Amino acid sequence: MVKILVDAMGGDNAPAATVQGSVLALEKDKDLYLVLTGRQADIEAELKKYKYDKSRLEIVDCPDVIDMNDIPTEAIKRKQSSLVAGFWKLKKEDDLCALVTAGSTGATIVGGQLILGRIRGIKRPALCPAIPNSRGRVTMLCDCGANAECKPVMLCQFAVLASAYAEVGFGISSPKVGLLSNGTEEHKGDPLHQETYKYLSKMQGIDFIGNIEGRDIMLGECDVAVADGFSGNIALKSMEGCGKLVLGVMKKEFSSSLSSKIGYLFMRKAIRNMRGQLDFEKFGGALLLGLKKVVVKSHGSSKASTIAASIENAANIYRKGLVPAVEKKLENVDFDTLIPEEI
Amino acid sequence: MVKILVDAMGGDNAPAATVQGSVLALEKDKDLYLVLTGRQADIEAELKKYKYDKSRLEIVDCPDVIDMNDIPTEAIKRKQSSLVAGFWKLKKEDDLCALVTAGSTGATIVGGQLILGRIRGIKRPALCPAIPNSRGRVTMLCDCGANAECKPVMLCQFAVLASAYAEVGFGISSPKVGLLSNGTEEHKGDPLHQETYKYLSKMQGIDFIGNIEGRDIMLGECDVAVADGFSGNIALKSMEGCGKLVLGVMKKEFSSSLSSKIGYLFMRKAIRNMRGQLDFEKFGGALLLGLKKVVVKSHGSSKASTIAASIENAANIYRKGLVPAVEKKLENVDFDTLIPEEI
Numbered sequence: 001m002v003k004i005l006v007d008a009m010g011g012d013n014a015p016a017a018t019v020q021g022s023v024l025a026l027e028k029d030k031d032l033y034l035v036l037t038g039r040q041a042d043i044e045a046e047l048k049k050y051k052y053d054k055s056r057l058e059i060v061d062c063p064d065v066i067d068m069n070d071i072p073t074e075a076i077k078r079k080q081s082s083l084v085a086g087f088w089k090l091k092k093e094d095d096l097c098a099l100v101t102a103g104s105t106g107a108t109i110v111g112g113q114l115i116l117g118r119i120r121g122i123k124r125p126a127l128c129p130a131i132p133n134s135r136g137r138v139t140m141l142c143d144c145g146a147n148a149e150c151k152p153v154m155l156c157q158f159a160v161l162a163s164a165y166a167e168v169g170f171g172i173s174s175p176k177v178g179l180l181s182n183g184t185e186e187h188k189g190d191p192l193h194q195e196t197y198k199y200l201s202k203m204q205g206i207d208f209i210g211n212i213e214g215r216d217i218m219l220g221e222c223d224v225a226v227a228d229g230f231s232g233n234i235a236l237k238s239m240e241g242c243g244k245l246v247l248g249v250m251k252k253e254f255s256s257s258l259s260s261k262i263g264y265l266f267m268r269k270a271i272r273n274m275r276g277q278l279d280f281e282k283f284g285g286a287l288l289l290g291l292k293k294v295v296v297k298s299h300g301s302s303k304a305s306t307i308a309a310s311i312e313n314a315a316n317i318y319r320k321g322l323v324p325a326v327e328k329k330l331e332n333v334d335f336d337t338l339i340p341e342e343i
Numbered sequence: 344m345v346k347i348l349v350d351a352m353g354g355d356n357a358p359a360a361t362v363q364g365s366v367l368a369l370e371k372d373k374d375l376y377l378v379l380t381g382r383q384a385d386i387e388a389e390l391k392k393y394k395y396d397k398s399r400l401e402i403v404d405c406p407d408v409i410d411m412n413d414i415p416t417e418a419i420k421r422k423q424s425s426l427v428a429g430f431w432k433l434k435k436e437d438d439l440c441a442l443v444t445a446g447s448t449g450a451t452i453v454g455g456q457l458i459l460g461r462i463r464g465i466k467r468p469a470l471c472p473a474i475p476n477s478r479g480r481v482t483m484l485c486d487c488g489a490n491a492e493c494k495p496v497m498l499c500q501f502a503v504l505a506s507a508y509a510e511v512g513f514g515i516s517s518p519k520v521g522l523l524s525n526g527t528e529e530h531k532g533d534p535l536h537q538e539t540y541k542y543l544s545k546m547q548g549i550d551f552i553g554n555i556e557g558r559d560i561m562l563g564e565c566d567v568a569v570a571d572g573f574s575g576n577i578a579l580k581s582m583e584g585c586g587k588l589v590l591g592v593m594k595k596e597f598s599s600s601l602s603s604k605i606g607y608l609f610m611r612k613a614i615r616n617m618r619g620q621l622d623f624e625k626f627g628g629a630l631l632l633g634l635k636k637v638v639v640k641s642h643g644s645s646k647a648s649t650i651a652a653s654i655e656n657a658a659n660i661y662r663k664g665l666v667p668a669v670e671k672k673l674e675n676v677d678f679d680t681l682i683p684e685e686i
């Protein structure tokens with residue numbers, strides 16, 4: 001039985017979406033056990049709406065909620081929130097495998113680092129979504145926002161973390177790793193990226209293909225796009241913005257005339273497939289990589305189906321052994337020798 | 344008569360596309376005079392294919408061509424290329440108003456700085472495309488690649504340059520300026536962006552709305568997105584990649600079955616409109632802002648229609664007085680007082 005914590009109060013649509021998503025996940029995976037943290041009364045009110053296997057779900061009552069206006073480091077210390085309680089339980093109880101939250105990204109990162117803790121040797125955790133690409137596969141974008149300021153050693157570690165995720169989560173053997181920069185030539189980028197390029201070239205167990213550009217993420221030129229959290233976040237959200245624009249224009253154009261309405265009837269399947277290609281959430285949120293257990297950050301606007309996908313993703317990644325895979329990969333690289341301390 | 348230089352050898356499809364684009368532009372705008380720089384024999388061979396007003400086109404013969412493998416600073420000094428000759432003529436001859444090139448971005452930036460020169464007070468030129476947004480308007484993204492490393496004063500100047508472009512080129516009065524970061528909150532970003540936020544808030548003549556995220560560029564949350572050239576480039580190319588993926592999927596899906604082929608017949612207009620929304624080149628390339636005259640950098644893969652749009656854009660921007668507008672805006676801000684020298 002895989003036992004997973006769900007932050008029932010996290011996200012714009014909580015607890016309705018988190019509870020419904022949990023029920024959906026339990027239904028699909030009979031080997032799953034869920035622990036929902038949050039306001040017990042609110043969770044129970046939602047649970048009443050569904051039939052579910054009560055022997056595989058429990059609630060841990062937590063009075064406080066962290067919202068978007070809280071400062072993450074303070075909220076983590078002060079509040080007995082569903083997220084904080086979740087991280088403490090995850091740390092202390094060996095049989096708990098993973099945590100899923102659609103709550104504050106900042107609080108998730110801080111909680112993950114301060115409460116759960118990092119894998120030995122990892123400097124900073126990193127957010128890593130799997131982005132659908134034009135080859136019908138996925139590109140891991142790591143980091144996409146956990147670290148606005150980075151050092152070369154962090155970027156090199158992101159390559160290790162995301163390669164392990166690509167292998168374990170998507171069965172990609174020897175994933176190709178690109179460094180997100182402002183051009184493909186080796187000399188491109190600022191000093192951080194120029195330095196990182198040199199170290200990535202020398203790393204054992206990493207198939208480094210050189211610099212990539214923003215467009216290569218969705219075109220699938222590599223399996224792993226290594227990025228500092230600042231520009232990785234900008235890349236992710238720029239693609240999301242473009243996707244939103246396309247879906248908005250599609251909706252408008254396809255109902256703009258009788259002719260296009262008729263056309264729509266014939267093309268529903270094609271259009272549904274297109275939408276799927278632009279669904280950044282279909283693989284169930286971003287992983288917060290580098291922590292001692294599996295942590296999945298679902299989008300703040302997650303609906304029930306997204307929460308269910310995130311839970312499924314967490315269970316899958318746990319079963320396939322993400323954390324041991326990262327630890328094994330780390331054995332290949334001696335970061336202290338590779339990268340001088342002063343950098 | 345507006346007299347514009349065209350780098351006839353610049354771009355993947357030169358000189359065929361540059362020559363045809365020039366002919367198209369001359370046909371559309373009877374008050375236009377073009378000076379094509381490049382290999383005379385090659386240009387003449389292309390020109391023979393078209394009818395055009397010979398009294399409004401001249402050729403300046405240049406033996407060398409700068410290609411993508413040249414190091415910009417060296418090529419600028421060494422080669423008598425179509426681009427270098429163009430910049431020298433633009434600098435020396437008062438009646439020449441603008442230069443259009445689809446050649447090497449690096450060489451264009453270096454040539455613009457070293458030969459043509461910057462507007463008094465401007466630290467560095469910046470590349471600025473106009474990106475179609477979901478409000479049916481445009482968002483200026485400045486800088487999108489000229490400066491991989493930036494200081495706060497540069498970002499503040501990009502706000503001035505792009506605001507002037509938005510006003511003059513697109514008639515947007517008091518353009519809203521956002522700072523591209525990894526979140527909307529004031530404390531987001533690295534020290535460069537946190538510092539810049541403070542200065543932008545204090546600037547006269549700039550309508551600063553705070554931080555924006557990558558998605559806000561195409562959703563049109565502001566008229567001007569100020570970015571360092573590294574992450575601005577990543578934003579632009581990430582959106583381009585997403586657009587390419589969508590058009591690729593559309594093409595595939597819409598011919599995937601008889602039903603969708605029939606649907607396509609009914610929706611051709613709607614689909615054409617969608618394509619238009621994703622055409623990053625429809626406004627004719629990116630402006631290289633901050634120089635003493637108008638310089639337009641067209642995409643390396645520009646076709647004739649894109650070259651024609653870039654020439655039209657250059658003529659339009661010149662006629663509407665972009666450079667004087669920038670100079671006027673600069674009078675509002677004393678950068679030395681606003682931003683201490685040590686930063």
